[in-house]
Amino acid sequence: MIDTALVLAILVSALRTATPLIFAALGELVVEKSGCVNLGVEGMMLVGAVAGFAIGLTTGNFALAFLVGALAGAALSLVYGVLVLFLMVNQYAAGLALTILGGGASAFWGQRWQGQNMRGLQPVEMPGLSQLPVVGSVFTRLDIMVYVALAAAALIAWALLRTRLGLVLRAVGENHDSAHALGFSVIRVRFAAIAFGGAMAGIGGAYLSCVITPLWIEGMTAGRGWIAVALVVFATWKPGRVVLGAWLFGLVSVMQIHGQGLGLAVPSHILAMLPYLVTILVLVLISRDATRIRLAAPGSLGKAFRPTA
């Protein structure tokens, strides 16, 4: 018999583990809705992680830490923006370059804090929800950013479907030539989307270094940026499904920590493979139906846009 306390503990860690993925994948979703694939999420998360950690450690002000993490991610994403939007660089290549650059830059500047830890962002008690029977204690053990991530998902879903801004973004992503002919600035919209994606990846990275494992280790994202990219495909470009997907990954990821408690006699190295194997599995399941992917993906995704006249 598995006891309730363990189930609740797993739930709490799964929700926390999913949070950086939600931030990063939502950002990437907006970028892809504008028609660009940015494979540099891993790099942007890393610079966000090191910047957020530096601020959290020196000031203890986590609002500032997340802000600076977002700025760091956005700053790095500008490199991608310039390469892809102005210099017509292949999007895959530019994203890979960003991952390598972000990994190098974060490891270089983060050397002085390598392996240091700090007292991370503390949980808050959610009024109302924490009074619920059985599961109430979950809502005393989560930090504010878990809720912010969910609010962001709702806000982005609403903005994409119900606002003029969302409509313009989708128009640019679906058919950049038509959008251009209608008088929208494809470059400006995409640049803004890319910077937003960078900021969200930065926040996701800062969440890792400020909350989940409040410490800095180089390369600490360990592929989460890539999982975020996969999540967008998995979610067929829908914000709500990004959240569901991230929760699934959160649950799979924490098996490594809670495996023993659940009596799973599987070595920890094998459990640590699970998130990556599950990513591959869901990619296969979702990509099998090529038509479905083609219909769901933004029409101009991955294509270069060169303004004429």
Place this chain on the structure above:
Amino acid sequence: MPLRLVPRLAPSRLALYGAPLLAVAATVVFGYVLFLAIGRDPLTALHAYFIAPVNSRFGLSEWLLTALPLTLIGLGLAVGFRANVWNIGAEGQLLLGAIGGGAVALALWREGVPGTFLLVCIAGALAGMAWAAIPAFLRTRFNANEILTSLMLIYVADQLLGYLVHGALRNPQGFGFPESRLFSAEAIMPNLLSGTRLHVGWLLVPLAVLAMWFLMSRTVTGFRLQVSGEAAGAAAYAGFSQKRMVWLSFLLTGGLAGVVGAMEVAGPVGQLLPEISPGYGFAAIIVAFLGRLSPVGVLLAAHLLALILIGGENVQMLGVPVAVAQLFQGVLLVALLASDVLVRYRVVRLGRLGRGSA
């Protein structure tokens, strides 16, 4: 904006070969400014980075030794990239090569079979190919994006190696340290140059460059690869199988990365450790791009990237974080991609756009 890009009718050959040089120059300038910014004398630091490590016979041999994996993997990737197949997981295929080769070396540990190292290399190649076959299969059978699957498999391979050196392949007399036995003498790559760590595996470098040149410019398969990458529609119309190109690209790179992994553990390392590669699989991506996807270009680019890797180790003496090597790699790739714009586009002032080109 006062400047506009206008496509060229044919790629500029000057820019094609000039862009890598421009990118290298930009990286060195970046290094100069970076060292200045962190309070090191830039010229001393650049000397320590790019000259001192290779300023001796031993240093030169280490340079060749580091360029070996980069050349082999870079050649494989270049073939794939030409066919527009994005294998980003060479690092994982390398790790599997290390595991496969290492397993054979450990299995034959007390047999004393002469030439075991050859079996180690073959096992490494097969293991690397098997690992590369997974994303190839998932792409051709299920349409799954090979970038993401091959990348995910790096982390799986990393955990697999960790699992094995903590368990089945751990040295029974190793006091519980996560490492295998030292391989027997027969399993170690024979030395090529006394007083150095350079081994016979290096002979594969000229062989592979020649073979790749032959494949790409003298065979129908090379032509098909090229057409598939540059004009998928034309390739399909001509009846070239896209699936075969995916398989070929992955198996080739997987095999080369696997051999590299096996030679790494049977060469300088001599045993299985949890950490095998300083990111050869990723650096090789830059090698392929910087080398313009051509065999000789890859050879040259591999030696530059090898210099960046060794130099990073060397400037640690000056208190510069070793991560500077990865930072330089990133800057180099960004600079290269940025300079590449000159290959396909002319920069024209907006006012003059109207005549002839628009």
